[in-house]
Amino acid sequence: MTPSRRRLALLAAATTLVLAGATAGTAHAAPPPDAPEQIDNGDFSAGVSPWFSYGTGPLGVTDGRLCATVPGGLANPWDAGIGQDGVPLVAGAEYTLGFDVSATPGSAVKAVLQLGSAPYTAYASVDATAGGTAQRVEQTFTVPDGNPSAQLIFQVGGNAAEQTLCLDNVSLRGGDPPEPYVPDTGPRVRVNQVGYLPGGPKNATVVTEATEALPWQLRSATGAVVASGTSTPRGTDAASGQNVHSIDFSTYRTPAAGLTLVVDGETSHPFDVSGTLYDRLRADSLQFFYAQRSGIAIDGDLIGAAYARPAGHLGVAPNQGDTSVPCQPGVCGYSLDVRGGWYDAGDHGKYVVNGGIATYQLLNTFERTRTAATAAGGAALGDGTLRVPERGNGVPDVLDEARWELEFLLRMQVPAGEPLAGMAHHKIHDRNWTGLPLAPHADPQPRELHPPSTAATLNLAAVAAQCARLFAPYDAAFATRCATAAKTAYAAARANPARYASPADSTGGGAYDDSTVTDEFYWAAVELWLTTGASAYLADLTASPHHSGDVFDPRGFGWQGVAALGRLDLATVPNGLPAAELARIRSSVTAAADAHLAELGRQAYGLPMPGDEDSYFWGANSNIINNAVVLATAFDLTGDAKYRDGATQAMDYVLGRNALNISYVTGWGEHAAENQHSRIFGHQLDPALPKPPAGSLAGGANAALQDPFAQQLLAGCKPMFCYVDDINSYATNEVAINWNSALAWIGSFLADQGDAGAVPASTCAVTYTNHGSWPGGFTAQVTLRNTGTTALNGWTARFAFTGDQKVGHAWSAKVTQSGATVTAKNESYNARVNPGGTVTFGFTATTGGGANPGPGLVTVNGSACTLS
Numbered sequence: 026m027t028p029s030r031r032r033l034a035l036l037a038a039a040t041t042l043v044l045a046g047a048t049a050g051t052a053h054a055a056p057p058p059d060a061p062e063q064i065d066n067g068d069f070s071a072g073v074s075p076w077f078s079y080g081t082g083p084l085g086v087t088d089g090r091l092c093a094t095v096p097g098g099l100a101n102p103w104d105a106g107i108g109q110d111g112v113p114l115v116a117g118a119e120y121t122l123g124f125d126v127s128a129t130p131g132s133a134v135k136a137v138l139q140l141g142s143a144p145y146t147a148y149a150s151v152d153a154t155a156g157g158t159a160q161r162v163e164q165t166f167t168v169p170d171g172n173p174s175a176q177l178i179f180q181v182g183g184n185a186a187e188q189t190l191c192l193d194n195v196s197l198r199g200g201d202p203p204e205p206y207v208p209d210t211g212p213r214v215r216v217n218q219v220g221y222l223p224g225g226p227k228n229a230t231v232v233t234e235a236t237e238a239l240p241w242q243l244r245s246a247t248g249a250v251v252a253s254g255t256s257t258p259r260g261t262d263a264a265s266g267q268n269v270h271s272i273d274f275s276t277y278r279t280p281a282a283g284l285t286l287v288v289d290g291e292t293s294h295p296f297d298v299s300g301t302l303y304d305r306l307r308a309d310s311l312q313f314f315y316a317q318r319s320g321i322a323i324d325g326d327l328i329g330a331a332y333a334r335p336a337g338h339l340g341v342a343p344n345q346g347d348t349s350v351p352c353q354p355g356v357c358g359y360s361l362d363v364r365g366g367w368y369d370a371g372d373h374g375k376y377v378v379n380g381g382i383a384t385y386q387l388l389n390t391f392e393r394t395r396t397a398a399t400a401a402g403g404a405a406l407g408d409g410t411l412r413v414p415e416r417g418n419g420v421p422d423v424l425d426e427a428r429w430e431l432e433f434l435l436r437m438q439v440p441a442g443e444p445l446a447g448m449a450h451h452k453i454h455d456r457n458w459t460g461l462p463l464a465p466h467a468d469p470q471p472r473e474l475h476p477p478s479t480a481a482t483l484n485l486a487a488v489a490a491q492c493a494r495l496f497a498p499y500d501a502a503f504a505t506r507c508a509t510a511a512k513t514a515y516a517a518a519r520a521n522p523a524r525y526a527s528p529a530d531s532t533g534g535g536a537y538d539d540s541t542v543t544d545e546f547y548w549a550a551v552e553l554w555l556t557t558g559a560s561a562y563l564a565d566l567t568a569s570p571h572h573s574g575d576v577f578d579p580r581g582f583g584w585q586g587v588a589a590l591g592r593l594d595l596a597t598v599p600n601g602l603p604a605a606e607l608a609r610i611r612s613s614v615t616a617a618a619d620a621h622l623a624e625l626g627r628q629a630y631g632l633p634m635p636g637d638e639d640s641y642f643w644g645a646n647s648n649i650i651n652n653a654v655v656l657a658t659a660f661d662l663t664g665d666a667k668y669r670d671g672a673t674q675a676m677d678y679v680l681g682r683n684a685l686n687i688s689y690v691t692g693w694g695e696h697a698a699e700n701q702h703s704r705i706f707g708h709q710l711d712p713a714l715p716k717p718p719a720g721s722l723a724g725g726a727n728a729a730l731q732d733p734f735a736q737q738l739l740a741g742c743k744p745m746f747c748y749v750d751d752i753n754s755y756a757t758n759e760v761a762i763n764w765n766s767a768l769a770w771i772g773s774f775l776a777d778q779g780d781a782g783a784v785p786a787s788t789c790a791v792t793y794t795n796h797g798s799w800p801g802g803f804t805a806q807v808t809l810r811n812t813g814t815t816a817l818n819g820w821t822a823r824f825a826f827t828g829d830q831k832v833g834h835a836w837s838a839k840v841t842q843s844g845a846t847v848t849a850k851n852e853s854y855n856a857r858v859n860p861g862g863t864v865t866f867g868f869t870a871t872t873g874g875g876a877n878p879g880p881g882l883v884t885v886n887g888s889a890c891t892l893s
């Protein structure tokens with residue numbers, strides 16, 4: 026693929042042409058004025074990207090020019106450089122290289138077109154002498170050899186004195202006109218390339234000119250026809266602009282590997298039908314977070330030698346953070362130790378709002394095991410399930426991973442005694458954008474804290490409140506730290522309700538601006554109430570417009586709109602809402618799920634997202650998955666299989682049933698994304714570096730094309746085509762913690778569904794009664810009724826507490842507790858429970874005084890009971 030290049034309108038030369046000699050190419054007549062431009066972002070109007078540097082100070086764009094400080098005393102010109110990769114050169118073609126350059130006090134500069142790795146073969150070079158005033162340099166030459174991906178490098182070392190060097194209007198005109206980009210979309214039959222659950226929905230889409238129904242065949246790995254039928258013509262699909270048919274082969278339920286779907290003379294990518302399809306997706310998607318960790322060496326023995334790297338940002342040169350990070354000038358008078366956490370995405374920034382939703386989703390993936398019948402017990406998320414250094418510490422690994430970020434988020438809180446104490450700084454990142462690739466420990470940029478914001482503070486309050494209840498059984502001291510931070514943050518946000526991050530603050534890191542924070546207030550109040558049970562938080566959440574409003578957007582939720590997080594937790598985490606109010610909250614979730622089901626039915630590619638261009642935006646893959654999370658939650662709440670089917674089907678789009686025939690998850694599917702934008706996983710730019718690890722989600726199709734690479738390559742694309750698997754396209758192809766957290770949540774849900782067979786009818790009913798509390802304790806009684814048709818001969822009942830409750834003395838059952846999970850086994854005298862019969866046991870327990878609702882799920886012999 027040869028990407029087209031932006032054509033630059035060159036400015037007139039600022040001053041006289043400087044003598045230039047082409048040492049490797051042959052001087053020649055200039056190519057025609059309309060010759061194609063081969064340099065990306067040569068006028069720096071799109072910022073630093075895709076320019077990189079080495080041996081210089083940080084690159085930055087100042088007054089529209091790319092500038093850097095170059096140290097004096099470097100031995101050779103090539104000891105410092107500024108350049109870009111991926112410049113296509115055609116053997117024997119004429120080119121004109123031009124650039125404006127200035128250097129203070131004055132410097133020799135050599136522009137070289139070369140092979141970007143050893144032996145650094147030069148195709149052409151241009152020498153210039155730069156002074157304090159910008160001068161235009163232009164030289165025409167013919168290159169002797171072709172290279173589809175050469176490097177243009179300005180060698181700027183070898184001067185005695187330190188220089189401030191600036192470039193502008195860098196242009197290389199000549200060579201082949203850009204080939205129109207035609208993505209390789211493979212077979213016209215689009216399937217979930219990973220496969221389908223035996224009892225789940227099985228849908229595909231075929232791109233065809235045909236307007237009448239077409240016959241289809243499902244074939245085994247050996248080619249035998251195992252099912253057949255006819256397609257449903259769907260006309261022109263708005264999102265892709267294609268004429269398509271859909272195919273439903275859900276009636277095929279037999280597990281098999283290497284199946285293909287054959288329609289219209291085309292054979293799909295192979296896929297499986299299996300109940301173990303998604304077993305590894307849970308761990309793969311969670312493993313991404315370890316690979317993104319800051320402040321700790323990544324252990325190759327845990328996740329593969331290719332991913333091993335030194336700790337980033339622990340104050341070791343050339344890093345300039347994160348152990349004592351000052352604020353941006355004028356923002357604060359202190360420095361904070363903000364080590365740790367996860368790098369947000371392809372950059373090295375760490376942002377509290379995005380860390381907030383990502384941490385929420387990891388914690389919620391765990392909390393779901395306490396209330397969702399298919400996740401009961403949480404063994405699949407227990408200690409030893411992930412390859413993290415903390416495995417074996419007695420704490421579920423997903424909590425260990427979430428804690429890595431929680432500790433960082435807590436460090437972002439303004440210390441007591443300082444102005445705005447209790448607020449959280451919005452973000453910490455490099456002062457200027459860096460180039461790709463760049464290992465975290467090699468980042469030389471100064472790091473800065475950006476002003477505290479209300480949104481960040483409420484994110485901290487919400488996830489610290491979650492932390493307090495979920496860590497209570499494992500680490501009481503940490504839970505208490507979280508609780509204190511959450512309450513302090515919430516109070517600080519109430520006192521400073523309108524401090525917004527600036528949309529203009531996007532140099533060196535993303536803005537993550539958000540000037541509507543009623544949703545953050547709602548979410549934080551919900552989490553604090555669920556944890557503490559304190560009436561003030563209930564009053565606040567009840568008064569919020571979001572409590573009665575519709576919080577579920579057809580386009581899903583994300584870091585900027587978090588009211589849905591509060592609503593989902595109110596619907597699922599046990600709490601003391603009156604029954605009618607709880608029913609209203611829960612039916613708002615099923616109503617949203619119904620709307621997503623309707624949308625998925627309207628879309629010929631079967632995804633729960635509208636088909637207009639506004640629905641394909643930066644990171645929309647995570648919103649599509651978050652709509653699947655709503656569908657999955659509706660299933661957890663109701664046991665109605667149509668919602669599970671909807672959640673399952675949504676993933677077909679992500680895993681290959683789409684216009685580009687691509688799986689957006691690295692390592693998952695026959696043809697998957699593998700060049701996501703990342704400074705760490707820079708394999709596309711440097712083969713010595715790894716690809717993103719298996720289980721890394723790309724942001725996905727983005728019709729707004731907010732990066733120069735996508736703009737040039739994809740201009741005019743239909744929404745579902747606005748994606749390119751290239752490391753340069755950060756607006757369509759980045760990785761990010763908040764996108765992978767959505768994948769982890771749904772990956773865990775899908776793994777829990779096994780074959781997705783019939784939902785078992787409940788055979789037990791449970792009444793849980795709190796018979797009275799006193800400071801530090803309470804007593805409860807549980808009555809089990811056998812509502813099935815066969816007698817129980819021995820029973821084990823299980824449920825989880827919400828926070829720090831600990832069972833003490835028990836009667837009429839042997840009761841033990843591990844983490845928050847309580848297990849009650851029958852005594853010999855009450856082992857048998859006949860159909861219609863009941864058995865009652867009770868216990869006393871201690872509590873630290875937080876919320877103490879009854880459990881959200883009780884299982885008897887592994888089956889979920891109805892609760893009353």
Ligand code: 9MR
Nearest residue numbers: 369370371372535536537643644759761
């Ligand atoms: O995910 C963010 C998306 O919603 C915004 O539209 C976009 C532009 O502001 O920024 C995205 O977040 C990026 C952040 O700003 C910097 N780190 C990488 C993030 C993912 O691309």
